[in-house]
Amino acid sequence: MATKTVRTLLFSPKSFSSSSSNSPSSTLRYGFSPSRPSFHESVMERTLDMAEPFIMKWNTETPIVSGNVTSLFHGNRREARDFLKCVNNLHREMQFLNIENSSSERLTRAQNLMQTAMKRLQKEFYQILSTNRASLDPESVSARSSSSSSIASSLSDFEDSYSDDEIRAAEFSEVEDVAGLAMEDLRLIAECMISSGYVRECLKIYIIIRQSVVDEGIYRLGVEKFTPSQIHKMDREGLDMRINNWLNALKVSVKTLFNGERILCDHVFAISDSIRESCFAEIAKGGAMILFEFPENIAKKSKRSPEQIFRPLEMYAAISDHWAEIDSIFSSNPTASIKSQAMTSLIHLAEFVRSSFDDFESAISKDSSKPPISCAGIHSLTTQVLNHLSLLSDYSNVLADIFADSAKSSLPGFQVGFPNESPAVSQRVARLILALLCKLDAKAKQRKSANLANLFLAKNLQYVVEKVRSSNLKYLLGEEWLIKHDSMVKQFLPK
Template sequence: MPRKGMKSLCFSPKISSSSPSHSSSSAPSSQFSSPSRFGLSPSRPSFSDSVMDRTLEMAEPMIMKWNPDSTNFARVTSLFYESRREARDFIKTVKNLQKAMHLIVTENSSSEKLIRAQNLMQIAMKRLQKEFYQILSMNRAHLDPESVSTRSSRTSTGSSVSEYDDDDDDVADESISISEVEDASSGAMADLRLIAECMISSGYAKECLKIYKIIRKSIVDEGIYKLGVVKFTSSQIHKMDWEALEVRIQNWLNAVRTAVKTLFNGERILCDYVFASSDSIRESCFTEITKEGATILFAFPENVAKNSKKSPEKIFRALDMYTGISYHWPEIDSIFSFESTIAVKSQALTSLIKLAEFVRAALHDFESIILKDSLKSPVAGAGIHDLTTDVMNYLSILSDYSNILSDILADSPPSAKSTLPESYFGFYDSDESPAPAITLKLAWLILVLLCKLDTKAKYYKDVSIAYLFLANNLQYVVVKVRTSNLKYLLGDEWLTRHESKVKQFAAKYERLGWGHVIDSLPSDPTAVETPEKVKEIFKIFNTTFDQAYRKQSVCVVPDNKLRDEIKVSIARKIFRLYREFYNAHRVTMGRERNSAAVVRYAPEDVGHHLSDLFFGHFELGGSSSFESSPSPSHSRQPRSR
């Protein structure tokens, strides 16, 4: 028989029907050991025959003892569970039998001893196949991905050197075992690797892999299901209401970390360890076990991004899913590093691309919503507009995703950058030191808001109150920026510029709202005046102060700091001048008839009235400064900040 044909016989897991039956393999060894059969002198057997005789003599009792078809004991008992030392000896016996078969093929390929050895090899492989299945199925708890993934790394388990080296009498110590569970996990892994290496080197890789793939794939699929990851069609996502979809997204967010760090990572560690002797086998095995589940996991975000109804408020879930993939990308890239798992990484990248498109579209829609806001009812008391709170709350939350948004917006700076001067953005941007795309985008959205607020300020009949409205809303914007991550994105220069604008609006409000009261008092309150002139000044002050107070007492300034600054500034000018004028002329006025009607306010009264400003009081009544009554939805006042 040609050598190639004999080699095929040695390493094929199957035997043709013409091969000797199992009963022949248990016949006495003398039946196959006659030297005359091979043309050799009975007194001088060949070296290969001598080796095969000794090997068969030692192998046959061991292998036949554990023949699962021979005794009930061998059928129901686990070799590796019964005696690990005997299991090690069994593996060594099989390896020695394999070596002897290699040797005899080179010298006498027609030896009947070779067929006898092949029969024994088949029995041994059947035993190991049974052991492999039992270890995998009985140690599901010890070989779960969480237990396996506690091993230090794939590199520490990927060595092709078996713990059961042929020259060692003892099993190598598992130094990474730090607990009883890990000891059990490491022991089961070592047994699986020992069996896999023996079966693969003996030509029985197919039988070994079939068992491994069936059991381990069921574990991965079960893990994906328990994590709540379900495969949805495009139409199912499209028809799903947002509340239900948000629950699914939250399930996915909780699942992706566990799937990557534990499920897939643990499976890769186990696969690399058990099949360390063959790169091609461990690749095909890992791919078949995990590809389906991983594809379902990483396809979900793409499905949501492409088929859910888009709206700005959904941007945060899209950013969460983008974060879930991008944050774990180094691990995904490492775990699915095989050529055959490129499709898994490709799916994850596709989901990132679709999520990025979703985010950019949502930001565009958000800008459109600001521009299209058409409510014309002015806010009661010139307070904070709902649009201001909604936009700034939205942007402050967006700033928490600054790293992700930087990646998404890197290639899409605002188009307005080329048509508006740098000062509109609140900072300088140059070709030598360009501002990040996320900074430009957020600054642009705030600018759109401020322009819209400027339009809404025109709905106030009283210009002074319009400026107070602008001061209040810009102050809210500034405080929101300062107390969120927007501060780090927009920078101190932006804050300084806009704080200065708040002061400008407040100064204009003061001049227009209280200037006529200030102007009613002489610049030199102690100058000598006639009683008639003094009386006229008091009357003018009374009238202008009453008018101003009636208008301004309905106003609010929610921000404590801004409220105090405006009140102190007004009081410093009105209260000081009035007190000096009052003290200089109260004696003169005291001699006049009806002096109480002329001097209606003591300085303390003026101070009390000014201190009560900007809380929305209405004690003095008076006509409203608004064209129409504000709608209920826009009369709500935010908390003071």
């Protein structure tokens, strides 16, 4: 019975209060009463009392009875902000209490309430992404990128200080950008979910929806995944059509599609560099790899011929012209494989072009066509070669990059000072013309007399000089080359 009396005195709030006031030593001896909550438990109790009715009002498992509003963020924006503050406060107190007493009943209650809140935020996150798919398309996001941050910042500050009516007025009069509001809401939800430990749930929703946007964008631009063997079997018309689609797709993808997704992802997941980088990589990788693998397959499996060199040149120029944007968008470690694929395509396209030059030179040397019957005639080989070279001269800047590391040709006959900044390209062009002149000299020997042979060479060489002077070839070969070959024409003319 004595033990029971002591128990009663110790665990009775009334008795404890009386005992404490009359006998301080009792408190020192036994510490605080087990029935009395700690400081953090008391704070958690108050937090729960405030948060529970608010969070349960938006429980996804119970119908919303207050009007027809089924979306927290689509209704009262002040209430949406208060909901997030409530969840953040709850999570903060949970952390404190977990350190002190991980088996607390209040902590279990808070965890259940947090799960309810996270389900609501997951639903809101999904709804915002889905219902604003049109306004959050990459093109709109890219166009609004300069003003989105200022809109979001000013609206957030405004909502902290003004009434709901004033906030709604601001939404419709001062901030009419739906995408800007959606981006800000997504950012706030993502920050809350990530801070509360729900990273995976948040990213899963975002990646599924935005990945479909990128994949659909790539498909609409006409870019498809082809194996090298499929490309090799394509006829010229079909291949040209797909290359045209790709050239347009690259520009739109870099300027709009991937740029817009990068901007949106950076904004929504601004809370964490690593999360936003890995998230963007997951979203962009599939479509980007299809886009940047296509040029490599073209370079590997396209049939090489003089006229086929121009499409790879155009593709190389397109990637080079947009390299600054490609490097910026895919600059992180998670996206390194995408940038690496773009570089691999550049390398293979350059190899294709260099090999095409070698094949063209070989074709000139092996030409077996006979010279024209008329001694004054221009050989078809001469017109073919010069027409081809004049078209190539329009790509001199691209060729300069491709042949930047080329060694000097060992062929004699054109060791002159070329005027342009890429002597390697000039030397390659001069080398091809020299191969043509050597072949013409061999054909001239088939003439019946030396005079006819010299006249044949003079006419063809004069055509070469005139074609160089009237095209961009003159900028590659320069005035010194023209003067030298002009004098050669005079040497072949009859005295």
